[in-house]
Amino acid sequence: xxxxxxxxxxxxxxxxxxxxxxxxxxxxxxxxxxxxxxxxxxxxxxxxxxxxxxxxxxxxxxxxxxxxxxxxxxxxxxxxxxxxxxxxxxxxxxxxxxxxxxxxxxxxxxxxxxxxxxxxxxxxxxxxxxxxxxxxxxxxxxxxxxxxxxxxxxxxxxxxxxxxxxxxxxxxxxxxxxxxxxxxxxxxxxxxxxxxxxxxxxxxxxxxxxxxxxxxxxxxxxxxxxxxxxxxxxxxxxxxxxxxxxxxxxxxxxxxxxxxxxxxxxxxxxxxxxxxxxxxxxxxxxxxxxxxxxxxxxxxxxxxxxxxxxxxxxxxxxxxxxxxxxxxxxxxxxxxxxxxxxxxxxxxxxxxxxxxxxxxxx
Amino acid sequence: xxxxxxxxxxxxxxxxxxxxxxxxxxxxxxxxxxxxxxxxxxxxxxxxxxxxxxxxxxxxxxxxxxxxxxxxxxxxxxxxxxxxxxxxxxxxxxxxxxxxxxxxxxxxxxxxxxxxxxxxxxxxxxxxxxxxxxxxxxxxxxxxxxxxxxxxxxxxxxxxxxxxxxxxxxxxxxxxxxxxxxxxxxxxxxxxxxxxxxxxxxxxxxxxxxxxxxxxxxxxxxxxxxxxxxxxxxxxxxxxxxxxxxxxxxxxxxxxxxxxxxxxxxxxxxxxxxxxxxxxxxxxxxxxxxxxxxxxxxxxxxxxxxxxxxxxxxxxxxxxxxxxxxxxxxxxxxxxxxxxxxxxxxxxxxxxxxxxxxxxxx
Numbered sequence: 001x002x003x004x005x006x007x008x009x010x011x012x013x014x015x016x017x018x019x020x021x022x023x024x025x026x027x028x029x030x031x032x033x034x035x036x037x038x039x040x041x042x043x044x045x046x047x048x049x050x051x052x053x054x055x056x057x058x059x060x061x062x063x064x065x066x067x068x069x070x071x072x073x074x075x076x077x078x079x080x081x082x083x084x085x086x087x088x089x090x091x092x093x094x095x096x097x098x099x100x101x102x103x104x105x106x107x108x109x110x111x112x113x114x115x116x117x118x119x120x121x122x123x124x125x126x127x128x129x130x131x132x133x134x135x136x137x138x139x140x141x142x143x144x145x146x147x148x149x150x151x152x153x154x155x156x157x158x159x160x161x162x163x164x165x166x167x168x169x170x171x172x173x174x175x176x177x178x179x180x181x182x183x184x185x186x187x188x189x190x191x192x193x194x195x196x197x198x199x200x201x202x203x204x205x206x207x208x209x210x211x212x213x214x215x216x217x218x219x220x221x222x223x224x225x226x227x228x229x230x231x232x233x234x235x236x237x238x239x240x241x242x243x244x245x246x247x248x249x250x251x252x253x254x255x256x257x258x259x260x261x262x263x264x265x266x267x268x269x270x271x272x273x274x275x276x277x278x279x280x281x282x283x284x285x286x287x288x289x290x291x292x293x294x295x296x297x298x299x300x301x302x303x304x305x306x307x308x309x310x311x312x313x314x315x316x317x318x319x320x321x322x323x324x325x326x327x328x329x330x331x332x333x334x335x336x337x338x339x340x341x342x343x344x345x346x347x348x349x350x351x352x353x354x355x356x357x358x359x360x361x362x
Numbered sequence: 363x364x365x366x367x368x369x370x371x372x373x374x375x376x377x378x379x380x381x382x383x384x385x386x387x388x389x390x391x392x393x394x395x396x397x398x399x400x401x402x403x404x405x406x407x408x409x410x411x412x413x414x415x416x417x418x419x420x421x422x423x424x425x426x427x428x429x430x431x432x433x434x435x436x437x438x439x440x441x442x443x444x445x446x447x448x449x450x451x452x453x454x455x456x457x458x459x460x461x462x463x464x465x466x467x468x469x470x471x472x473x474x475x476x477x478x479x480x481x482x483x484x485x486x487x488x489x490x491x492x493x494x495x496x497x498x499x500x501x502x503x504x505x506x507x508x509x510x511x512x513x514x515x516x517x518x519x520x521x522x523x524x525x526x527x528x529x530x531x532x533x534x535x536x537x538x539x540x541x542x543x544x545x546x547x548x549x550x551x552x553x554x555x556x557x558x559x560x561x562x563x564x565x566x567x568x569x570x571x572x573x574x575x576x577x578x579x580x581x582x583x584x585x586x587x588x589x590x591x592x593x594x595x596x597x598x599x600x601x602x603x604x605x606x607x608x609x610x611x612x613x614x615x616x617x618x619x620x621x622x623x624x625x626x627x628x629x630x631x632x633x634x635x636x637x638x639x640x641x642x643x644x645x646x647x648x649x650x651x652x653x654x655x656x657x658x659x660x661x662x663x664x665x666x667x668x669x670x671x672x673x674x675x676x677x678x679x680x681x682x683x684x685x686x687x688x689x690x691x692x693x694x695x696x697x698x699x700x701x702x703x704x705x706x707x708x709x710x711x712x713x714x715x716x717x718x719x720x721x722x723x724x
Contacts (some may be wrong), residue, residue, distance in 0.1 A: 113553075139618065153552055156560050190515055190606040198518050198603065225610025229618035241560065242607050244552040245600075248587025249608045253615040256501065256591035261623075264640065271640040278627060278636035 008040035008063070009330045011322055012103035014094035015045035016072040017110020019312045022046070025109070026053040028318025030060050032326070035319075039326050042097050044069050044090040069093045072110075075311065079113040083121055091115060095122045098304040104329035107296075107321050109309035116154055116299065116308075123302040128341045131155045131162045132301030133240065134308065135173050136247060141231040144178045149228065151240035152247045152297060158239035160203035163187065165341070167208050169300040170235035171217045172340050176333040177298070177324065180234050182216055186223035188238035188246070196222065204237075296321035298328070301341070305334045370402035370425065371692045373684055374465035376456035377407035378434040379472020381674045384408070387471070388415040390680025392422055394688070397681075401688050404459050406431050406452040431455045434472075437673060441475040445483055453477060457484045460666040466691035469658075469683050471671035478516055478661065478670075485664040490703045493517045493524045494663030495602065496670065497535050498609060503593040506540045511590065513602035514609045514659060520601035522565035525549065527703070529570050531662040532597035533579045534702050538695040539660070539686065542596050544578055548585035550600035550608070558584065566599075658683035660690070663703070667696045 013029065015022040022045055029041055040063045043050055047068035054060050069090035073082050086092050091110050097103045099122050108115050116134070125132055133151035140147040150170045151158065158166065167185050174183040187205060189197040194205060205221065212219040220233055225246060228236060238246070265275035299306040305328050309321035328334070375391065377384040384407055391403055402425045405412055409430035416422050431452035435444050448454050453472050459465045461484050470477050478496070487494055495513035502509045512532045513520060520528065529547050536545040549567060551559040556567060567583065574581040582595055587608060590598060600608070627637035661668040667690050671683035690696070 141618070141621070156552060188607060190518060190603055225607045225612075226614040226617070228611055229614050238607075241552055242604055245550060245587045245604050245608055246611045249590055249611045250587075250615045252588040252591050253612045254619060255588070256503070257616060257619050259503070268642070271642070274636035274638075274640035276636075277639070278633040280630065280633070 008038055009326055010040045010042060010103040011325050011329065012042045012094045012097035012106040013044065013322070014091045014106070014108035014110055015043050015050055016069070016090040017074075017108055017115075017311075018309070018318075019075075019109075020314060022050060023053055024314050025318050026050065026057075026060075027315035028313070028322060029064070030057040031315055031319035032322040033057075033060055033063055036323070036326060038330070039063065039322075041065070042067060042094075042103050044093040044097070045072070067093055067097070073114050075111050077111055077114055079111070079117040082111070082114040083117050086114070086118065091118060092122070095119055095304075095306070098306075099123055104334075105305040105307060105325040107307045107309055107318075107325050109311055109313050109318065109321070112153070112297075112308055112311075115306065119299055119302055119304075119306045123304045123306070126301050126303055126338050126341055129301035130165065131158060132299055133166050133169060134297045135170055135300055136297045137177075138228055138236070138247075138250070140229045142234065143231075144180070146178060147228065147234055147236055148174050148178070148183075149236040149238065149243055149247065150300065151238065151243050153240045153244035154299065156239070156241040158200070160200045160207055163200065163204035163237055163239070164207040164211060165301075166237045167204075167217070167219075167235065168211070168215060168340055169337060170237060171215065172333070172337045173298065173300060174234050176328060176331050176336065178234070182218060183234040184218040184220050184232070185212070185235040185237060186220045186227065186233035188228075188236055188242060189222040189224065192222045192224060194222070208237075296324045298324070300337065303334075303338075305329060370400055371688055372402045372404060372465040373687050373691065374404045374456045374459035374468040375406065375684070376453045376468070376470035376472055377405050377412055378431070378452040379436075379470055379477075379673075380671070380680075381437075381471075382676060384411060385415055386676050387680050388412065388419075388422075389677035390675070390684060391426070392419040393677055393681035394684040395419075395422055395425055397685070398688055400692070401425065401684075403427070404429060404456075404465050406455040406459070407434070429455055429459070435476050437473050439473055439476055441473070441479040444473070444476040445479050448476070448480065453480060454484070457481055457666075457668070460668075461485055466696075467667040467669060467687040469669045469671055469680075469687050471673055471675050471680065471683070474515070474659075474670055474673075477668065481661055481664055481666075481668045485666045485668070488663050488665060488700050488703055491531075491663035492527065493520060494661055495528050495531060496659045497532055497662055498659045499539075500590055500598070500609075500612070502591045504596065505593075506542070508540060509590065509596055509598055510536050510540070510545075511598040511600070511605055511609065512662065513600065513605050515602045515606035516661065518601070518603040520562070522562045522569055525562065525566035525599055525601070526569040526573060527663075528599045529579070529581075529597065530573070530577060530702055531699060532599060533577065534695070534699045535660065535662060536596050538690060538693050538698065540596070544580060545596040546580040546582050546594070547574070547597045547599060548582045548589065548595035550590075550598055550604060551584040551586065554584045554586060556584070570599075658686045660686070662699065665696075665700075667691060 015025045042065045071088040073089045073091045094106050098106045134154045135150035136152045137146040138149045171183040174180045297308040307325040377387045404427045433451045435451045435453045460468045496516045497512035498514045499508040500511045533545045536542045659670040669687040
């Protein structure tokens with residue numbers, strides 16, 4: 001194996017935890033390697049199985065280091081047990097590659113709770129971060145096609161200081177992940193009037209209003225659930241309970257509608273014909289709202305970037321998560337986030353640097 | 363005007379508050395009156411305007427009493443101001459018709475906050491109810507096509523006792539509104555494992571588990587956002603903050619997808635042709651998920667039933683809300699709910715009676 005270490009951005013990949021097994025993961029890496037000559041992988045799992053899978057794609061072994069792990073974290077394993085006894089799992093090994101500085105980012109499609117807890121324990125929180133958060137991409141009417149929403153499930157609670165920090169971390173992610181120089185940030189509530197909602201939301205409204213200008217964000221104030229897919233906002237801030245319910249409600253609604261659409265197209269001879277005629281545009285639409293295409297929740301606020309891919313992600317989904325991980329790592333996202341959090345309310349200089357780099361990156 | 367009072371179920375209607383004005387409301391009543399010979403209305407608003415509108419439909423004036431109100435609650439009015447100064451509004455008059463026993467249920471498509479506050483103050487809470495709740499119908503894979511979700515916005519907080527009461531009130535609504543003899547109740551959380559989520563949810567899980575058998579409900583435990591449109595559950599219990607975000611997220615997602623669908627069908631000549639061919643089944647699908655068709659949030663826990671119709675409801679939407687109001691009033695829903703709450707944990711006898719009547723009603 002030859003690996004031009006200084007030139008490549010190394011992504012640490014847990015090959016084992018997904019629903020579709022390591023074959024889907026390696027197929028995803030092959031797609032990513034094909035598109036990005038600067039990418040390299042450290043792959044964690046059953047060595048002999050992974051060697052066979054990697055050998056199927058010409059040249060893939062040149063950019064893949066394989067590290068053997070005896071055990072796999074299953075979807076049913078309790079996070080606390082994985083933390084106590086999971087030293088031999090591929091997930092643990094994948095996270096430790098980032099901890100040890102061998103890779104800059106880790107990707108896993110395994111057990112979310114275990115990945116979160118192991119990441120917290122092995123990578124630790126960034127200095128100044130109270131609650132790390134999971135950020136997801138949400139299909140929207142924005143030019144990029146997405147909004148960022150956080151927290152979608154790292155912690156069921158968040159007070160006003162946490163919500164302010166989410167606003168800053170989410171804005172940093174929108175700059176580095178979506179290339180938006182001055183992100184518009186909204187706070188999720190049950191109404192848009194300032195007197196509405198829970199007390200911590202009113203307090204957070206004031207904190208973010210005061211910090212917005214210094215952090216070069218546009219604070220659009222309270223938004224409602226109906227605004228999540230809108231083009232009014234780039235970053236949606238909420239606690240992990242509400243965010244998780246919203247994320248899964250959106251997923252459920254999309255599933256219901258696609259099921260009803262299939263019924264509608266199967267209903268009559270003419271509608272079956274219609275399905276054939278409209279197949280191209282409908283397929284493109286389906287891809288746009290398909291969670292496996294915009295695949296990758298990102299844990300923000302740790303000493304290292306962790307990308308959680310959907311458990312049932314196929315090769316295309318894995319590839320999307322790896323592309324996101326690569327983009328963030330290459331742009332030095334986590335160092336910027338750390339600086340942002342450390343500086344408290346960020347200086348304009350800091351933001352300006354971040355934006356220039358974000359633009360170059362595009 | 364002749365009104366056979368003892369035979370008719372009287373619905374009190376605020377004719378003024380909706381976005382489309384009283385013409386849409388009266389058109390909705392005309393649709394309802396056409397389908398239900400047993401229905402009667404007390405209509406509140408500008409008398410001369412309403413008389414003209416009612417006169418357009420033959421026979422409608424025979425089942426409509428019109429009560430003049432000088433003022434209208436607008437969507438921008440603050441609830442607290444309406445409560446202090448709103449005595450001359452059509453909304454106040456419509457609620458007071460129920461308070462005074464002239465009608466059994468009130469329907470309004472006006473300002474939700476004002477309607478809630480006025481209803482609370484004028485009708486008062488049922489004895490034993492701590493927090494009244496708003497229940498909505500949620501499109502689902504269930505045979506009836508719907509689930510019941512509550513609270514979707516009456517109160518941003520709910521403790522374990524409130525959640526237990528929501529479970530009981532929601533089950534009662536599912537029996538009387540959807541004709542489901544033994545409703546399956548789920549508690550909305552961020553995971554289905556019993557150790558997950560906020561502390562009040564764990565406590566509520568235990569309370570509902572213990573009460574389920576006596577109340578003849580099936581408690582399916584924790585459910586997630588993705589289960590909201592599923593056929594696993596009939597009644598979804600959550601606090602008003604989470605419920606409101608989920609409701610509006612579902613609405614936003616449905617809007618995004620329908621927008622993308624329109625784009626897809628407009629994309630090519632063939633896809634335009636396809637749209638024409640599949641029009642019938644697609645239209646039926648759209649109607650199924652259209653919130654204005656399953657129109658009507660119901661305030662539960664007051665001395666009188668209050669149905670909130672969507673602010674932008676057209677004649678079809680108003681008619682759907684009126685049909686729901688009529689059905690609940692005719693079956694004596696509020697008396698049953700009051701008995702259920704008063705009895706604490708309901709006796710089997712009570713439930714059995716409720717079910718038999720629910721079945722007859724279908």
